[in-house]
Amino acid sequence: MLPKDWLQISAGECTELLTGHAFNSQHYAEPNASTVRLLRGDNVVPGSLRWDDAKHWATPYAKQLQRYEMRQGDIVIAMDRPLVGAGLKCSVVKQHDLPCLLVQRVARLRAKSHVEQGYLTQLFQTRQFSQHLKGQKTETAVPHISPNDIRDFQLALPSNLHEQRRIAHILSTWDQAIATTERLLANSRHQKMLLSQQVLTGKARLAGFTASGHKRNTPYGSVPVEWDYPRIGDVAAEISEKLGDSEPHPVLSCTKHHGLVDSLKYFKKQVFSLNTSTYKVAPRGCFVYATNHIDEGSIGYQNLYDAGLISPMYTIFKTNDKVVDAYLFALLKTEHYRQIFASAINASVDRRGSLRWKDFQRIHIPLPSVEEQQAIATMLAQGGREVALIKNQLDLLREEKSALMSQLLTGKRRVRLPADEAAHA
Known part of the structure; x- marks a missing residue:
C-alpha cells in the first residue's frame, strides 16, 4: 500500500x-x-x-x-x-x-x-x-x-519532487561508500597479485632466508640459485582411483575463481551425471584441475571433505613432503602459470586442447626450502584474509543498501524534509 x-x-x-x-x-x-x-x-x-x-x-x-x-x-x-x-x-x-x-x-x-x-x-x-x-x-x-x-x-x-531528491541523495551516499570500498578491494587484490608474483618467483625474498642474489635462468624466467627447480612429476603423483561400487561422496566441480566447490551447493542444481561409478575419488589434501580448461585457471585444492567425487574429465594429483601445498597452489594460480599451461597445451599433441598428466607433470616449478615455502604461504594467506575482509565489508554495504532501497523506494519508510521543502508537498 x-x-x-x-x-x-x-x-x-x-x-x-x-x-x-x-x-x-x-x-x-x-x-x-x-x-x-x-x-x-x-x-x-x-x-x-x-x-x-x-x-x-x-x-x-x-x-x-x-x-x-x-x-x-x-x-x-x-x-x-x-x-x-x-x-x-x-x-x-x-x-x-x-x-x-x-x-x-x-x-x-x-x-x-x-x-x-x-x-x-x-x-x-x-x-x-x-x-x-x-x-x-x-x-x-x-x-x-x-x-x-x-x-x-x-x-x-x-x-513531492523534494522527497524524490532526498531519497536519491540518501541512497547516493551508499553508492559512494560502495564505490570507495570497490576501489579499496581492487587495490588490495592488485597488491596481493604483485606480492605473489614477487615472492613466488624469488624476485623478492623474505627476511631470514639466504639470498645470494645469484639467479638461475630457466625457460620461464630466472629463479634464485638456492631454490630447486624440479618438474611437478618429481614432487607429485597422479591419483586415479574410481568410485566403482563404493559409497558415494559429494560431487565436486572446479571453477576458475573459487577453486573446488560442492557442485550441488554451488550450482543449486545437478549438473553432473546420475551414474557416478566412473567418477574419480579425490581425497582431502590433493590438487584437482580441469584437464580441458586449466589454461583458464581451473585448478583447485581439495580441503572440503575427507573425500569427494570428481568427473573423469579432471586430473587429480598429490604432492610429497618436499612441497607445502598452500605454496604450490598459490604458484599454480598465478597469471604466469596460467600462461605456462596455455603454452603447454599448444605444444601438446592432444587435439582436444587438453593438458593431461603426462604433459602437465613435465612442467617445472621454483621450489625453495619447506621452511621458506611455509613462510611465503603464511604471508600470502594473510594478504588473502585482508582481501576477504574488504570483500565482506563490500557485501555488507550492498546488502544494507538493498534493504534501504526496499524501504525508501516503496514509501514504507519516509524521509524527513526541511520545513520549507515539506511546505511545497
Whole structure:
C-alpha cells in the first residue's frame, strides 16, 4: 500500500526514452583528438561503462546525430543480453565518459520535469526492475528486450519532487561508500597479485632466508640459485582411483575463481551425471584441475571433505613432503602459470586442447626450502584474509543498501524534509 501522496506509474510516464542510431561500421573512424566514442551495448556493464574496445565516429558529424549526444547523468541500458552474471547491464553516464554518441540497441533514459533523475537511477538499480526485464526478455540466439519492456515497468513515485531528491541523495551516499570500498578491494587484490608474483618467483625474498642474489635462468624466467627447480612429476603423483561400487561422496566441480566447490551447493542444481561409478575419488589434501580448461585457471585444492567425487574429465594429483601445498597452489594460480599451461597445451599433441598428466607433470616449478615455502604461504594467506575482509565489508554495504532501497523506494519508510521543502508537498 503506497502512501496517499505517492503515485503508481509506469517508467514510460516519467521518462524520455531514446534508442540509438544505426551507425554504419564501415564508416568507423580511427581514434584521434577529433573523433567521438560510440556508446554500444558492449560498452555497458553493470554499474559502469567500459571503453577498452571503443569504436569512434569522425567529427563534425551530421546535425541529425546531435539528438544522440549523451549527457552526464543519463541512464543507459543495453537491450541485447541485458542480464549477465554480474547483474543488469545498466549504468549512468559520468563526466569522464563524455563526449559519446548513442548506438542502436542501447536505451537512454532521462527524467521528465516532474521527476528527479537521481531517483530514477536508484529505481533502475532495484532487483524488481531486473526481475521485470528478466520476465520480458525474448529467448532467442541473442536474448533481448524492447523499449516498451522498459516503459512498462511499474514504479512508486513520491509526488513531492523534494522527497524524490532526498531519497536519491540518501541512497547516493551508499553508492559512494560502495564505490570507495570497490576501489579499496581492487587495490588490495592488485597488491596481493604483485606480492605473489614477487615472492613466488624469488624476485623478492623474505627476511631470514639466504639470498645470494645469484639467479638461475630457466625457460620461464630466472629463479634464485638456492631454490630447486624440479618438474611437478618429481614432487607429485597422479591419483586415479574410481568410485566403482563404493559409497558415494559429494560431487565436486572446479571453477576458475573459487577453486573446488560442492557442485550441488554451488550450482543449486545437478549438473553432473546420475551414474557416478566412473567418477574419480579425490581425497582431502590433493590438487584437482580441469584437464580441458586449466589454461583458464581451473585448478583447485581439495580441503572440503575427507573425500569427494570428481568427473573423469579432471586430473587429480598429490604432492610429497618436499612441497607445502598452500605454496604450490598459490604458484599454480598465478597469471604466469596460467600462461605456462596455455603454452603447454599448444605444444601438446592432444587435439582436444587438453593438458593431461603426462604433459602437465613435465612442467617445472621454483621450489625453495619447506621452511621458506611455509613462510611465503603464511604471508600470502594473510594478504588473502585482508582481501576477504574488504570483500565482506563490500557485501555488507550492498546488502544494507538493498534493504534501504526496499524501504525508501516503496514509501514504507519516509524521509524527513526541511520545513520549507515539506511546505511545497
